[in-house]
Amino acid sequence: MNSLGRIFKITTFGESHGEAIGVVIDGCPAGLKISPEEIQTELDKRRGGQSAMTTARKEKDQVEILSGIFEGRTLGTPIALIIKNQNTRSRDYESIKNLYRPGHADYVYDAKYGHRDWRGGGRASARETAARVAAGAVAKKLLLSAGVEIIGNVVQVGNEKGGQLNEKMKEIIARAKAEGDSVGGVVEVVATGVPVGWGEPVFGKLSSDLARALVSIPAVKGFEIGDGFECATKLGSENNDALVNQGGQIKTASNHAGGIVGGISNGENIVLRVALKPASSISKEQTTVDRDGQEQNISVQGRHDPCVCLRAVPVAEAMTALVLADHYLLSKISKI
Amino acid sequence: MNSLGRIFKITTFGESHGEAIGVVIDGCPAGLKISPEEIQTELDKRRGGQSAMTTARKEKDQVEILSGIFEGRTLGTPIALIIKNQNTRSRDYESIKNLYRPGHADYVYDAKYGHRDWRGGGRASARETAARVAAGAVAKKLLLSAGVEIIGNVVQVGNEKGGQLNEKMKEIIARAKAEGDSVGGVVEVVATGVPVGWGEPVFGKLSSDLARALVSIPAVKGFEIGDGFECATKLGSENNDALVNQGGQIKTASNHAGGIVGGISNGENIVLRVALKPASSISKEQTTVDRDGQEQNISVQGRHDPCVCLRAVPVAEAMTALVLADHYLLSKISKI
Amino acid sequence: MNSLGRIFKITTFGESHGEAIGVVIDGCPAGLKISPEEIQTELDKRRGGQSAMTTARKEKDQVEILSGIFEGRTLGTPIALIIKNQNTRSRDYESIKNLYRPGHADYVYDAKYGHRDWRGGGRASARETAARVAAGAVAKKLLLSAGVEIIGNVVQVGNEKGGQLNEKMKEIIARAKAEGDSVGGVVEVVATGVPVGWGEPVFGKLSSDLARALVSIPAVKGFEIGDGFECATKLGSENNDALVNQGGQIKTASNHAGGIVGGISNGENIVLRVALKPASSISKEQTTVDRDGQEQNISVQGRHDPCVCLRAVPVAEAMTALVLADHYLLSKISKI
């Protein structure tokens, strides 16, 4: 279940402290110009160690292209991208290899599989998202050829909301960090240039596929499109977006719907938000159990993000791009 | 894109005013006892015409089993269920067949397909959800054999919140109806008895599959699991669920996570909520355009729900059941 | 596992003596003109009771369109087609409900599922192929819009080979019938008009998808494309098809490859053949066992085909059409 997409399809692999993580993109059309640098640029946005507000784990996250691109253009064959794991300090984890960290997948993986890579969270590590970002770079390039751009922003940290990361939000993060704690937030993604008609009825709705893709990001606990939960409080007469004729084009007077109606894009900006819980790894002492069920205290050491929202921005953009790329291709064959 | 699920897989079909709607369930194990009455009971919960608060369209929604069940038990072959469309008043729609109803999929379907069944919303009608409920009845029965139960409730209407539908909520709905308007709300679904270990890493997370399934319900604009958007405002030390040993079993002291960690069930109750927008069909006059792009006023007549939340409850339960049934089967083959 | 196809995708359902059999086609583009008569015409080709050489079970096999077609054109939504089972004589099977018919799936279904519809073979009955033919009719219509036609023929019965069914073949069938026996044969399908470039590398090869689809037909035990098994005896210099320039078009001087190279169509006729075993249902006495493992003699009564090849022709055409329709759509998005 490590695949996503119907036509533009990705399969990711890799454990946090294994040899490498990576992704295979199957279904990207031939002839798309893409350079290693374009992929690297996206990866660099996700990388830690860039400010006081992100983890100190400094990895180059150097992408290697193993296949699918020849003379600077895609071949129509699978594009395999890998990122070697280099700055892995497995020792950080050895002391807690038999302790289940609260909020982490340690316990559920052990229960499910009976065998677990305890080094750095293994497959459940957010490091896995680098592979998504690499694939997302290709999806973004494909979308760009269709005039679509995707921009993400942190729009809430703790109780502080705003159009993008501001000083107050930074303070909240700094305070959490100082206390060995972490804090949650909200990331918004806007896709511009999506024409009317992307998305498929019923179970392939654009909103539905976006929900799946975005909620699959580690720490995401909520998803909304357009006005989202705010809609619950509204009347139909307030919430419906009136259709208008703008210079010969059918548009909506407002965009409460976030660009998607009946699961299909309506030509307005696509606007979605995801709520991220505070990072589970905190150095503050917590109660937990070990593999034998003995209750223990735990303080998660290591290099962790006090607010995962910051690094989640390129990941949320990537997931949005992957879904849109898939629907872009599907939209080409919806009518005869 | 009218299919959902990997092993327990459904494909729905049907337009609102066509011959019939229906569903094919492929992948239900053989030997499950299920009667037509058990399916009908679920369908009856979804049916309109039952109170002043739902649409007056009174359909029997009589399910017919075409295949897959023999001598009261499933055969392991596809289960085809159909519901004939009977009480269809296509005339209600003829006057607006060239008008795009705001908030509805009329315009995007026309743009996408170039050819549209305008009678009652066609495929985009919420009537399509009856097929989901029928399939969900089979999923619920399968889950029951594994000790899992699923209960949904309306927990918010407009700004009024509560454990379930209360008098204040009913008043808000009645007021909207009286004004030819509609109102939004929130539905919560709780699944009890799910053991630890259901869900698959990365793109097959239980949370992620639930998000996709629930957001595919018409009018849903938001989804959250556990504390959802509330998590954004919390510190890690507040939000992490401490692991404890309860009589030899590993449990959590709280359930902020809503029963899912790292995409995998942890043995606690699974708790999710969806936000539904106010129904788009309102008799209040709105501005819109017709197929030629001419601006027009529209008042949507016909028999509509002033608050879709009420009838969304069995649908949300069904979608939850369908996802859980799929993961129940998958969980059986996760280790050697 | 009752689905086939990636974009043009079908899901069939139904037991031989249940309420109905049917198919849901998901992914057919909107706007395709198709009438009930066009589907019925294909079904009529498959029907029994038409000559001394096929089963006497005379069913109208009347198709009903439940969804997906409006005003004579496809909507882009799922097309559900059902055929009610009418002329079912379940009594014919009651005497052998505990006997496993040699060559039939009775025993393996019982072992696999523990619960079996013994009436007329249930899901394993060749009656299931009517649903494929109905779906194939839509695929054929879609292909016709792309200039592709598909023609099947019986080219071998017993040891008698020929371009199509001839008198000697008919004699062989008549003799088998007279002796309460059955005889095998070979069906060939030719698709004309397929342009260069359909088919996907590695696991989506046109040849590979055709093999899967054709071998899924009941009684098929062999599949070949182009010269097939004959290739095994050839030298490369004999078997390679030289590329030539025919009036500005690249063509091949011969067609040993059967129109597919590296899994992708090369613009020549696609030629495939399937070998069908003699029908398993024969009135001649055979040895078998019952559900308790007791050895018994069995003479399969009822209305059976002495040579299934004849009725397999439209089925083989349908399966070929379904695969080609899927690849036709996929081919539209292979390059940017």
Added chain:
Amino acid sequence: MNSLGRIFKITTFGESHGEAIGVVIDGCPAGLKISPEEIQTELDKRRGGQSAMTTARKEKDQVEILSGIFEGRTLGTPIALIIKNQNTRSRDYESIKNLYRPGHADYVYDAKYGHRDWRGGGRASARETAARVAAGAVAKKLLLSAGVEIIGNVVQVGNEKGGQLNEKMKEIIARAKAEGDSVGGVVEVVATGVPVGWGEPVFGKLSSDLARALVSIPAVKGFEIGDGFECATKLGSENNDALVNQGGQIKTASNHAGGIVGGISNGENIVLRVALKPASSISKEQTTVDRDGQEQNISVQGRHDPCVCLRAVPVAEAMTALVLADHYLLSKISKI
């Protein structure tokens, strides 16, 4: 379309002269013991340069495990395996980069994608099969835990048939090689120990999935199960396998069916054969066209196999193993 399987699912990638080829296995259960040596052993069987009868391209085909295996056992997460391309002599191909080799995919890839990696056949090279063999090694190990073994053999070269590769066959190959030519043949694969009940009705038949998988091997032009094309010449009374009671177990007295009835295994040996065309790369002069449509003579130099059957044996085994592993897992959830 570079994926195969439903539960035990592989995705391969890589061009012949690119950085690497590889495979991601998704869905292998956790806890399976597997060592790098076990995978390498299978790869070594496929490698060229081992006798006068195979290509002189001597590659180590050294497998690297990037993920999914920890402390010698599978984690239940994706297993990524790569093989770097080392002994690539792209110069061999430069002279023919604008020439379409007869029998090869050069022309169809160019037509389909508009952009092609001409070095060594790119993605269409049989080198891609090394990734299948690596994945097949894991599948074989999983099957072994269920008591299933898979053995392949060359049973025909040119017109010479036999139980396995014999002196006469070697002579035929040597003669073809001496003449700058190639020769076709047949490979047989037998799977022992498969219990009754693997395979799924209609489109997931074991026979049908095997056909798809085996025909996807480069050069395969025919597939048969059990008596295959021979069945076409038989009467039902000759071809049906009588069911018998062997010491309390239901078995068949003969195995014309090749271990599969109605698409489901019946507990007998599974026996299949594939026909391979003579290798397309021959040094004998042939007629062809170049990218501009100009007719040219071509003599394909480089290091090629005079008979691909020899190296196809481990590939055919691998493909059989991959399909069986998938159905082994599926069979565990067929009844309640």
